Amino acid sequence: MKEEIRRLLREKNGVLLAHNYQPAEIQDVADWCGDSLELSMKAAQSDADLLVFCGVHFMAETAAILCPDKAVLLPRLDAGCPMAGMITPRQLEARKQTLPGIPVVTYVNSPAAVKALSTVCCTSANAVQVVESLHVPEVLMTPDRNLARYVASRTKTRVHFWDGCCPIHDAIRATDVHQAKNAHPQAIVMAHPECRMEVLELADQVLSTSGMLRFAKASNHREFIVGTETGLLHSLRKENPGKTFYPLSDRMLCPDMKKIALADVLHCLKTLQGRVRVPEDIRKSALGAVQRMLKVTG
């Protein structure tokens, strides 16, 4: 199946992008693996006509926002992100009325129509930098309350938060960190900012998925506890054969990120089904918010 996927990608001038949480066999057949933003930027830079995005819906949408001339396919259209489903444009409009004049910083894990109503987007890798770049006393951060609390702990800006979260990261508690540390006392704890503050406070490093990959590679430490979705362990282990990685918890498994199988990729390449489109008016406004973020992070 992998050979057939690669052959069809060549034939159709396509590239296959896989998020760091995807199943190992999908990561292994991809042109690029990365975090949500890196993948969209790779997509925008490529001269491919077709982008097969193995991740969840908001990621394919972000690629469609940045690449209007390319066809973006999501091999399983039912792969969504529950956090992105915790906010709607109508709800955001109503909240904005209660916070007049306050800029809205929206995590990329959100629907395109919500990005379109936001001042600027951010990712887990650049949220603090994006908020500080605004030079304002207050912001509203959506939709992840944990990322918002983390940013509030790192800046002087007052952060109003939206009551959304990633159910997978939010389910982890301080007791899980204590247990993992007791089992592996020499290991460095890396945690994703979608985790609760009680977890982040116990972590040695708070990093995005690609931040974890870079940190583990550069570090002299040999053992790491990985506080994010367990799909990341595949790349960590592959890139660092001499180092050992333990999941912070076996419960850190995102069912949506595990929906796409090789057979789905093959099917979508053969049929070109699974196209993700963003209406042009929404795309243009959302692009403004994404581009303002890209300007901040260079």
Ligand code: 13P
């Ligand atoms: P990053 O890969 O951008 O760190 O995001 C994590 C995540 O949960 C994506 O769904």
Ligand code: SF4
């Ligand atoms: Fe969404 Fe969490 Fe799954 Fe990422 S890991 S796609 S934030 S539910």
